[in-house]
Amino acid sequence: MATALTSERTAELEGFRRVQRLAYECAEAVAARLEPGVTERQAARMQREWLAARGVRDWFHMPFAWFGDRTAFVNFRVPLQFFPTSRRLEPGMPFILDMAPVFEGFTSDIGYSGSLGANPVQHKLMDDLRAHRELILREVRERRSLREIYEDVDRLMVRQGYANRHRAYPFGVIAHKVDRVRARRFSPRLFGFGTQSLKGLAADALHGHREGWSPLWSPYRFSDHPPRPGLWAVEPHLGFRGTGAKFEEILVVTDSRDPEESAFWLDDDLPHVRRWAEVTC
Amino acid sequence: MLTGARGEGGVTVLKGARERWVPTGGVELCVAELGDPERPTVLLVHGYPDSKEVWSKVAVRLAEDFHVVLYDVRGHGRSSAPKPLRGGFTLEKLTDDFLAVADAVSPGRPVHLVGHDWGSVQAWEFVTVKRTEGRIASFTSMSGPSLDHFGHWIQQRVKRPTPRRIGQLLGQGAKSWYVYLLHTPVLPELAWRGPLGKRWPRLLSRLENVPAGNYPTPSLPSDAAHGAWLYRDNVRPRLRRPRADAYAHAPVQLITPLGDAFLSERLYDELELWVPQLTRRTIPAKHWVPRTRPDQLALWIGEFVTSVEGGRPEPKAAGRHSDRFAGQLVLVTGAGSGIGRATAYAFAEAGARVIAVDRDGEAAARTAELSRLVGATDAWAEVVDVSDDQAMEKLAARVATEHGVVDVLVNNAGIGLAGTFLDTTSEDWRKVLDVNLWGVIHGCRLFGRQMANRGQGGHIVNIASAAAFQPSRVLPAYSTSKAAVLMLSECLRAELADQGIGVSAICPGLVNTNITSTARFAGVDAEEEARRQKKSARLYGMRNYPPEKVAEAILRAIVNDDAVVPVTPEARGAHVLSRFAPGVLRRLARVKSPV
Structure with a gap:
């Protein structure tokens, strides 16, 4: 029985891993095609088309692309500002591609940061994101309250000299839960978010509200609970003087007693992780 | 043949200059050369x-x-x-x-x-x-x-x-x-x-x-x-x-x-x-x-x-006010975090040379490193406690010999202290005055002297606080220290005006920095203090006024040579009330702390 459960879970994680890899492949492919003059809208369409050509029919959210100081969400006041604009990419500009395709019922949500040519500030931010990935995993394994972990990430950012930019996301979330989505022929979207996924999130929110947890990992009181088993798309976002950088990937939280098993990153073979490994070497 | 007569009189005051005469169009020009x-x-x-x-x-x-x-x-x-x-x-x-x-x-x-x-x-x-x-x-x-x-x-x-x-x-x-x-x-x-x-x-x-x-x-x-x-x-x-x-x-x-x-x-x-x-x-x-x-x-x-x-490489710093601060030597105390750090970055973006002073060496080094990254001509970190007069004197001497006279001094280092007057011990008082007031005095005294002696202008910015004109039962010691800084700045401004040295006092208000999590809360035990620090940090986080905006206000204050600059809307409101309706502020001062 236990083995059957384990193998089922393994297969499920494999599904999530596959779509996350697909999404990062898309990000790398699109990033390689970016050139001066490309607009955010074009970059978003490139992501959409690349994934659609590979069988993606539903989305947790539609692809985003942010260029220049929009990577740090400078002067963002309303959520509509997250949507791609006609801002054009220039040499040296930082950019972020953020997409959340659903593939074969598995959801992913990834963020990919880069710059067109050399950008020392962006490189520095990427280097410094490493400490955040380690901190989040460590504290989740310690079963600290999500709100406290959020504040520790915040403090680390401040110590590093950066501003917390995930604060600008709806509800200021650093992460949110993702889950399997039933494949439907008709899956309309609401403000760029897939209705199926939103439904799942709403159901989680309702359950959570009754049981004292939330699918949104925020700085607020409703996140003052230990990590809830499930898949969390974690997205720490650093900002520094008009340059922003983030990664986003799935953290698997289980109810296992073994700390190693209780939480782990879904996949350690991702562009930003490989980059840090290269730097260390 | 020369048609004009050589101009009369005047011994040259250029020491070591090589002189020659160049004839042109009927006159003879006196040309002096120096250097290689x-x-x-x-x-x-x-x-x-x-x-x-x-x-x-x-x-x-x-x-x-x-x-x-x-x-x-x-x-x-x-x-x-x-x-x-x-x-x-x-x-x-x-x-x-x-x-x-x-x-x-x-x-x-x-x-x-x-x-x-x-x-x-x-x-x-x-x-x-x-x-x-x-x-x-x-x-x-x-x-x-x-x-x-x-x-x-x-x-x-x-x-x-x-x-x-x-x-x-x-x-x-x-x-x-x-x-x-x-x-x-x-x-x-x-x-x-x-x-x-x-x-x-x-x-x-x-x-x-x-x-x-x-x-x-x-x-x-x-x-x-x-x-x-x-x-x-x-x-x-x-x-x-x-x-x-x-x-x-x-x-x-x-x-x-x-x-x-x-x-x-x-x-x-x-x-x-x-x-x-x-x-x-x-x-x-x-x-x-x-x-x-x-x-x-x-x-x-x-x-x-x-x-x-060198073929005119792209200028590294094209930030706001780079026309004014490019290449200038700027010293910021308390530059390891909060407003000080944001100020150092703002000057860095304008192309200044930045000296980041903090008692936390690692934080100061970090500020200097990132300052270089965003455009500072150069940046250095110095580990000094501003309340230590000997250390400050050494710093002033070292800065003068290694980098020259500072053009802009920002006395920013400060600590928080909350708690009623009767709860505040004399040790608490000493600590807060040592950093918040004496730190500013040492800075103004040592670097202001250097500026005055050089005689080529400069600017001193002292970070006071909205608490300097907003009385409260929560922050008596802190407010007193900041009120002193405000008055010190005003007096100094009068004194140094003749020498082209401007002095500005900045009164930020509630700004989201780590001053709340390091503040001392008088009259409570360690556990309660930690709880209040956390609570006030959350409160300031909710207000979420970024230190970068204060840094902008500081640069603007220098450019406009403003005397007193309240920054956040609540600070500006309190400033207006302190002049036209101080009674309202007195009433507000009686409100008990929410933390």
Whole structure:
């Protein structure tokens, strides 16, 4: 029985891993095609088309692309500002591609940061994101309250000299839960978010509200609970003087007693992780 | 054969200068050289009524790195005057002079021109006429517009007047009063050779803050009398019919003194049309900057010449206010976090040289590292506790020897202390006053002294607080320390005003920094203190006013030379109430702390 459960879970994680890899492949492919003059809208369409050509029919959210100081969400006041604009990419500009395709019922949500040519500030931010990935995993394994972990990430950012930019996301979330989505022929979207996924999130929110947890990992009181088993798309976002950088990937939280098993990153073979490994070497 | 006589009198005040005479168009020009002739040549042209000695302070500073050449314009200093004077000072003839000097001192290699006042007016002509192409590598202009650009500027405003344009026209028209006087015959000569010449040095030191000494030279009366023909020969014809093709063929750096009594800043508004590669610099000083701000000028000229020689790489810092702070030495205390760190970054983006001081060495180093990344010309970290007077004295001495005199000092380091007066122990009081007040006193005392001794201006910013005018039962000790800082700043501002050193007090208000999580809460145990720190940190987080905005306010305060700057809306509100309805603030002060 236990083995059957384990193998089922393994297969499920494999599904999530596959779509996350697909999404990062898309990000790398699109990033390689970016050139001066490309607009955010074009970059978003490139992501959409690349994934659609590979069988993606539903989305947790539609692809985003942010260029220049929009990577740090400078002067963002309303959520509509997250949507791609006609801002054009220039040499040296930082950019972020953020997409959340659903593939074969598995959801992913990834963020990919880069710059067109050399950008020392962006490189520095990427280097410094490493400490955040380690901190989040460590504290989740310690079963600290999500709100406290959020504040520790915040403090680390401040110590590093950066501003917390995930604060600008709806509800200021650093992460949110993702889950399997039933494949439907008709899956309309609401403000760029897939209705199926939103439904799942709403159901989680309702359950959570009754049981004292939330699918949104925020700085607020409703996140003052230990990590809830499930898949969390974690997205720490650093900002520094008009340059922003983030990664986003799935953290698997289980109810296992073994700390190693209780939480782990879904996949350690991702562009930003490989980059840090290269730097260390 | 020389037709003119050599100009009379005046021993040169340029020590170690090599002198030679260059004959051109019937006059002989006195040319002085300093520095290594193999280095790039920087040619300094003086204005009116001056001689090349106006550059003496700048020249010796530049001579360390460049081949510096100065000459007396015809009819000035020891150069001879043309005969007759009328028609002998046209811009065409002055261009001949320049070419003769350039060919003599730097044959085959273009020179870097620097002009002040009429020297700049001439140099604009040199840099915009065809025949000098290839002879000028760069041009730094101060306090002297191109007469052609000026002519177009006037015509544009006369032809299409708007209220603003008419205002600009009248403003500059009033500032040009002396130009009209110089066009009257004989009178100016009589005045200069008589009473005005005698009183001029005193007038300069009183009205223009030009330090007394061996300037102006004894040749002043004849310089000024001859120089009147610069105006008479050129101003009317050029303003009436400005050249339409006066485009600069070399990169130009424009240094605008903001307190210039003779030239409006607005004159240069459309300069980008004429100069494809323009670098703007502003300096809070009066007209005679070569005398009053030699360090800053030498630095900017040196940087500009070096960048042009190096193929003009893209400037690293193009941030706001880079025209003002580029290359300036800025020291920020408490730069390891919060407002101090954001201020260091803001100055870094403006291209300043930043010294980040903090008692946390790692944090200071981090600030310095990131400052370099965003555009600081250079940045250093210093580990000092501002409340330690000996350490501060050592810091001041070290900074002076290693980097020079600071141009901007930001006394930002401070700690929080909450708790009622009766709960506050004398130890608590000592701690908060040591950092918040004594730290500021040490900073002002040591670095303010250095600024005053240098005599080339500067600015001191003290970070006070909205608590300086908002009484409360929650923060008695903190508010007292900040109120003291506010008054200290006001007094110091009065004292240093004569020396061109500005003092500003910034009153931020509730800003999201880590001051809340390090604050001491008097009268409670450690556990309760930690709880309150956390709670107040969350409260400030919810308010979420970013320290970057305070940093912006600090730079703006320096540029505008503001005395007291409340920053957040609540600070501004409290500031207004403290003046017009202090009773309201007193009522508010009684409210018990929410934390």
